[in-house]
Amino acid sequence: MDSAGFIQKLTDVVGEQFIHTEPVALRTYDCDALTIYKGVPSAVVLPESTEEVRRIVEICRECHVPLIARGAGTGLSGGATPLPGGVLVVFTRMNRILEIDYENHLARVQTGVVNLHLTKKTLPHGFHYAPDPSSQAACTIGGNAAENAGGAHCLKYGMTTNHVLEMTVVLPSGEVVHLGADGEDAPGLDLRGFFIGSEGTFAIITELTVRLTPNPESVRTMLACFSQVGDACRTVSDVIATGAVPAAMELMDRYTIEAVETVVQAGYPRNAEAVLLIELDGLPSSIKPLETLIRDVCEKNNCSSFRIAQTEEERENLWMGRKKAFGAFGVIAPAYYCLDGTVPRSKLAQVLEEFEEISARYGLRITNVFHAGDGSLHPNVLFDDQAPGETERVIECGAEVLRACIRAGGVLSGEHGIGLEKIREMKEQFDEPTLGIMERVRDAVDQDGLMNPGKIMPDEEHIFPLASGGALARMGGGMTK
Amino acid sequence: MANKLDSFARSLEADSGDAVSLSDGRVASFRLSGMTPSVVVSPADHEALCRVLTRANEAGLAVFPWGGGTGRGTGYAPFRYDVALSLERMSKAVEFLKDDLTAVVQAGMSVEDLNRLTGAEGQTAGLDPPHPGTSTVGGTIIADRSGPMRVRWGKARDRVMRMKVVLANGETHTYGALVVKNVTGYDMNRLLSGSWGTLAVVTELAIRLYKAPDRIEARAASFSSTDAAFKAARALTASPLMPVWAEVVDAARIAALAPECGVALPGPVSLVASFGDFEEGLNDQLARFEEILAKEGGDDILRFDDKQTARLGRALADPPGGEFSDSEALAFRASGRLDQLPRFAEAARRAA
Ligand SMILES: Cc1cc2nc3c(=O)[nH]c(=O)nc-3n(C[C@H](O)[C@H](O)[C@H](O)COP(=O)(O)OP(=O)(O)OC[C@H]3O[C@@H](n4cnc5c(N)ncnc54)[C@H](O)[C@@H]3O)c2cc1C
Numbered sequence: 001m002d003s004a005g006f007i008q009k010l011t012d013v014v015g016e017q018f019i020h021t022e023p024v025a026l027r028t029y030d031c032d033a034l035t036i037y038k039g040v041p042s043a044v045v046l047p048e049s050t051e052e053v054r055r056i057v058e059i060c061r062e063c064h065v066p067l068i069a070r071g072a073g074t075g076l077s078g079g080a081t082p083l084p085g086g087v088l089v090v091f092t093r094m095n096r097i098l099e100i101d102y103e104n105h106l107a108r109v110q111t112g113v114v115n116l117h118l119t120k121k122t123l124p125h126g127f128h129y130a131p132d133p134s135s136q137a138a139c140t141i142g143g144n145a146a147e148n149a150g151g152a153h154c155l156k157y158g159m160t161t162n163h164v165l166e167m168t169v170v171l172p173s174g175e176v177v178h179l180g181a182d183g184e185d186a187p188g189l190d191l192r193g194f195f196i197g198s199e200g201t202f203a204i205i206t207e208l209t210v211r212l213t214p215n216p217e218s219v220r221t222m223l224a225c226f227s228q229v230g231d232a233c234r235t236v237s238d239v240i241a242t243g244a245v246p247a248a249m250e251l252m253d254r255y256t257i258e259a260v261e262t263v264v265q266a267g268y269p270r271n272a273e274a275v276l277l278i279e280l281d282g283l284p285s286s287i288k289p290l291e292t293l294i295r296d297v298c299e300k301n302n303c304s305s306f307r308i309a310q311t312e313e314e315r316e317n318l319w320m321g322r323k324k325a326f327g328a329f330g331v332i333a334p335a336y337y338c339l340d341g342t343v344p345r346s347k348l349a350q351v352l353e354e355f356e357e358i359s360a361r362y363g364l365r366i367t368n369v370f371h372a373g374d375g376s377l378h379p380n381v382l383f384d385d386q387a388p389g390e391t392e393r394v395i396e397c398g399a400e401v402l403r404a405c406i407r408a409g410g411v412l413s414g415e416h417g418i419g420l421e422k423i424r425e426m427k428e429q430f431d432e433p434t435l436g437i438m439e440r441v442r443d444a445v446d447q448d449g450l451m452n453p454g455k456i457m458p459d460e461e462h463i464f465p466l467a468s469g470g471a472l473a474r475m476g477g478g479m480t481k
Numbered sequence: 482m483a484n485k486l487d488s489f490a491r492s493l494e495a496d497s498g499d500a501v502s503l504s505d506g507r508v509a510s511f512r513l514s515g516m517t518p519s520v521v522v523s524p525a526d527h528e529a530l531c532r533v534l535t536r537a538n539e540a541g542l543a544v545f546p547w548g549g550g551t552g553r554g555t556g557y558a559p560f561r562y563d564v565a566l567s568l569e570r571m572s573k574a575v576e577f578l579k580d581d582l583t584a585v586v587q588a589g590m591s592v593e594d595l596n597r598l599t600g601a602e603g604q605t606a607g608l609d610p611p612h613p614g615t616s617t618v619g620g621t622i623i624a625d626r627s628g629p630m631r632v633r634w635g636k637a638r639d640r641v642m643r644m645k646v647v648l649a650n651g652e653t654h655t656y657g658a659l660v661v662k663n664v665t666g667y668d669m670n671r672l673l674s675g676s677w678g679t680l681a682v683v684t685e686l687a688i689r690l691y692k693a694p695d696r697i698e699a700r701a702a703s704f705s706s707t708d709a710a711f712k713a714a715r716a717l718t719a720s721p722l723m724p725v726w727a728e729v730v731d732a733a734r735i736a737a738l739a740p741e742c743g744v745a746l747p748g749p750v751s752l753v754a755s756f757g758d759f760e761e762g763l764n765d766q767l768a769r770f771e772e773i774l775a776k777e778g779g780d781d782i783l784r785f786d787d788k789q790t791a792r793l794g795r796a797l798a799d800p801p802g803g804e805f806s807d808s809e810a811l812a813f814r815a816s817g818r819l820d821q822l823p824r825f826a827e828a829a830r831r832a833a
Contacts, residue, residue: 103715104818126719148664159662161671162635183816190625190638193671197664217721241580243604243692283721286762342660344581374662414662422665429665434654438667456666 003042006063010045010087013055018046018093029088032075033135034421036337036391037464041068041082048093050168050176050206057204057450058174060087066453069200071112071143074135076338077419079147079199083454083462089204091140097121098207105212106165106182111142111205118210127212130157133415134323142205148197150415152248152322155373156281159415161196163211169195169203172450182209199417200452202445216247216281220291221315222308224298225272229253229368232274233349235301236372239278240345242297244290247281249373250322253352255382256369259328266321267314272304276372277322325369326380333365333382337394341405342414345375354404355379362397376414377405391466399425418456426458486519486563489540493522493533500529502570511547511565514558518545518565525570527645527653527684534682535651537564544649546678548589548620551612554812555624556677566682568619574598575685582690583642583659588619588683595688605693607634609726609798619683625675628798629726632718633757634691638674643687646673648680659687694757697725699790700770701754702779703747707731710750711823713777717754718819720773722766727754728797731826742796744789747781753797755790 011019020026021043030038042065047053060067070080070090082088091112099108102125107118115136119128132151133139139149144160145167157163166180180192195202226232232251239249252260252275257268268275278294280287291308298306309315329336343351352368359366359381370378379401383394402412402425412422412429426435439457443449454462493501501524508517524530537544543561548568568589575585579602586595592613595606609628610616616626622644627637634640643657656669673680704710710729717727730738730751739745746753752774756766767784774782785793800812815825 101818102719103820105718106818148668150662154662158635158639159664161668162639181816182818184631184636185627185814185816188675190671190675193638193674194668196671197668214719214721237580240582243582245691282723283762283765285765286723286758288761289759342662344578344583344659345661346578346581371662375660376662409659411658411660411663411665413665414660415664417664418666426666433652434656435666437648437654438669441667441669441672 006059006065007043009059010043010056013052013059014045014047020044029070029073029082029090031467032070032073032078032080034076034078034081034419036385036395036467037078037081037420038467039082039084039464041088042085044088044090046090046093050170053089053170053204053206054174054176056087056089057170057172061172061174061448061450064448066450067204068452069146069204071140071146072114072135072138074139075143075147075419076340076416077413077421078464079417079419079452079455081420081464083452083464091142094206100212102127102212104182105214106209107212108207108209109141110207112140115139115141115144122212123215126215128215129163129210130154130213131160131163134326141208141210145196145205145208146198146200147415147417150371150374150376152250152371155249155371156245156247157213161193163213164192164196164208165211166209167192167195167205168207169205171203172446172448180209197417199419199455201442201455202451204451218284218287219247219279219281219315220287220308221277221279221318222291222294222306223268223318224276224278224303225269225305226274226276226302227272227304228302229274229352230349231301231303232276233352233372235276235298235303236348237346238297238301239294240373242293244293246278246290246294246373248277248279249371250277251275251368251370251372252277252322252325253368255332255365255367256325256328259332259367260321260325262331263328264320264324266317268321269305277318322369329367329380329382333384335385336380336382337398338378338380338416339398339401340376340378340414340416341402341410341412342374342376343405343408343410345373347408347410348372348375351377351404351408351410355401358397358400358404362393362400364394364397366401371414374414375410403428420455420464423456423458426456485540485542489536489542490520492536492539496532496536497524497529500525501533508565511550511567513545513553513562516558516562518562520563521565521567523567523570527571527647530566530571530682530684531647531651531653533566534647534649538650546682548617549591549612549615551610551616552620552624552626552677568617568684571684572617577602578659579604581659582692583687584690585685585687586618587685588617590618592616592618592621599690600693603693604690606640606688606690608637608640609794610637611799613795613798618686618688622674622686623683624677629728629794632727633723633725638671640688641670641674641686642689644670644673644683645685646681646683654681657687661689694725695759696763696787697755697757697790697794698763698767698787699753699755699785699793700767700774701746701751701783701785702774703781704750704752704779707750707826708823709778710752711819713752713774713779715819716773716777717770720769722756722769724754725757726794726797727752730797731830734801737801738793738796742792744785744793744796747783752779753793755794
C-alpha cells in the first residue's frame, strides 16, 4: 500500500478531523517532556474507542508501520517521542470516566483520563486516586500505567501498579484482551503487573479499572530545615529505620529552595542547606505518636528548625513550593535535565556527595528535589540548551549521575522509566543474559517490533536525533561497557 | 528413561559431590496429583542448583521445583514429572538490613523462620500464607500466596525487591535491586510472582519489610446472615480504619476454628477484624470498629487480647482442616467486587 492509501485507511477509522499529517502539526508532537531528543511521526491519530485503536493497530500491522502511544506527553524519558515515521496514537479524546463504583472502591476509566480529574471527581465522595505524580494535573492514567508512575505519596500508598486492578489492551496482533480482574486474586500469571511499566512496548492500553482510596481523616504536614544536606539525608534513613511510614517525605536542597523562594515564597528559609517536607496522614490518634517520633529524629540530626503547618493555607503553601520546584528552575537556568536514579535509603547522603563531585567535574550545577522517603532521587542538571555542545555534555554528566546510583546499589529509574533516554545505561545495570531474556520476552509479545520500537532495550538500529541539531548517535559508538 | 536418569545422576555427582543430594528413597513424599518423581534432588546452594538445571536440561528431564509442598493441591497435574527439585537445603538468611527494612533470604526459608528473624527487630514481612512453618518464602512469592493480612500489607508479590533466579538452561538472572521503587526495564519480578515455578526457579529473594504494629487486637460480632456480615465488612472498608485482617466466617468454620485456636467466635456468622497500632491509635480503632459493628446490627461483640488475636489470625490463614494433609477436600479461592462476595459464598454453600 502506498503512503496515501495508508493515510486514507487511518482517516476512515478516526475521521478527517482527528488525523494530522501536516508538518507543522506533526512537529508539535515530536517529543515528550524530555525535549533533548526529537522524532517526527508520519501521522498523528486521535481515536475515541478501543475499537478504533484496534483498527489502527491492524492497519499499522498490515503496513509494517510502528505505533507510538501518547497520553499527555509529560513523560521525562522520551517514551512518547515518536520513532521518526511512526504513527502516534494520542489519547486526548479517550478521556471518559466510564464508571465509578463507590461501594467497591473502584473506577473504570478510558486511558486518556487526566490523573487529577479522577481525584477531583471522587474527592467530595470521600475518595481519591492515590498515585500522585507531580504532573498529575496533566498526565493521563494510561500514561501512568505505562510508566508505573509514582508520586510524593507513593511512599505510603504504593506505585501505580498497586492501584490498577484490570486493563483492556490491544495487542500488536490486533487482539483485544483484558489483563487482571476486578477482584484481588486474578489467577494465573500477573500479566497486568508485567504490562504495567512496559512503556507502550507491549500493547496499547485503552481502558483501566483502578482502585479508589478513602481520603485520610487527618493530615499533618511539617517542614524540617537543616544546615547540612547530609543531616537531612540521615534524618530520612533514620525515620525509615523507626518503621514510621509517612505519607510523603520530600527533600529539597539549597538551589531548589533558592529557586522556589524567588518564584513562589513557600516559606522555606533561604539560609537552609536542605529542607524536608514530611506529611503524615491517617487517624489523628494513630499519627500523633509518629509526629513526636519524627520530631525527635529531626532534632537528633541537628535540624535548625521544625514546624508543623497550623492551617490548611500554610500546608498548601508548603506543598506549593515542592510542586512548583521544577518550573522555578527556569529562573536560575535556561534548561534542566531531570534524572531519577533510585538508591537504598541508607545511601542517600553518600550519593548526594558524589553528585557534588560530578557537578564540580563538569562545571554544571546539579540541584536535588526528590521523593526522599523512597530513595527516589531527582538530580536536575541545569544548563543552557542554546550553547553549542552543551547538551551532549549534559547527557554525559547525567550518565555519570546514573552510574553513581548503580554503584550505590541503586537503579537507573525509580519512576520516569527508561524510554529512549537511558537505554545505553541498561547495559550497565543488567548483564547480557538478563537483558537477553527481557528482549526475548518483549519479542514474544511483539514479534514484529510494532509497539514503540527503540525504547527500553538497548538498540543499535533505531536512532533519535538530538534537538540541539547535534549528531550524537546515542545508541551508536561511545558505549561504556 | 532410566538411562537419562543415570547419566543425569552421574554427571551431577561428578559436578557437585555433596553439594547436591540425590535420593530415590524419598520420592513418595514428593508425589503430585498421583505422579511420583524418579528422584529427589536437593542442592546446597545457588551454584549447585544451576548445575542441577543444566544437567536436567541436557538430559531432557522434567523438573518440578519444590518449596514446602503446601501448594501441591493447586492446578493441573503435570504432563511429566522426573525430578523433584527441593529447596530444603537453601533455607538460610543471607542478609538482614534492618535499617533499610529489607531481608535477603534463600528461597527455601520457611515463612515462620522469616517472621522470627524480622520479628526479633520488631519488623514484619506481612506474609501469612497457609502453613507458615512449611511454606517457603520462595514458594509463597512464586505462587503469590497472600493471606488475610493482605488488606494491610498488600499482596505477597508486592514484597519483592529483588530476586535471583535460575532458568531451565541453568542461566542465573537477578531482577530488581534493594530499592523500594524501581521501573528499570521490564518488571520481571511481577512476571515470576504467580508463575508457580513454570518460568524459573527462584533461589534468593530480597523482601521488603514493615515495622510490626506495637500490639494487635481483634473484635468480633455475630450476624444473622452472610449478607449482613458482608455489609458490615463493607462499612469497615469504607471507613478510615486500617484492619490488619478482616474476615467473614460462617458457622461451619466457626465450629472448626474453636478447637484449632481456642477462640470461639460468635455465630451463626461472624465478622472479625484485628487492628495494630500504638496504644492510643489502637484503642481508638477498636472502639470505632465496635461502633460500626453495633450500627450494622452485630450482636455479642467479643474482645480478644493480643495472644488470642495472634492464634486466631494464624488459624484463619490456614485452610479449614488445620495441618496440611492430602485430604480429599476441595478448596476454592474466588475474588471479585466486594458486593459480589455474598453471592459467591451462597452459591458455594448450595453447591456443597
Ligand atoms: C513536571 C513533571 C513532574 C513529574 N513528576 C512525576 C512524578 O512525581 N512521578 C512520576 O512517576 N512521574 C513524574 N513525571 C513524569 C510523567 O508525568 C509520568 O511518567 C506520567 O506517567 C506520564 O503520563 P503521560 O500521560 O504524560 O504519558 P506520556 O508521556 O504521553 O507517555 C509515557 C509513556 O507511556 C506510553 N503510553 C501512554 N499512553 C499509553 C497507552 N494508552 N498505552 C500504552 N502506552 C502508553 C507512551 O508510549 C510512553 O512510553 C513528571 C513529569 C513532569 C513534566
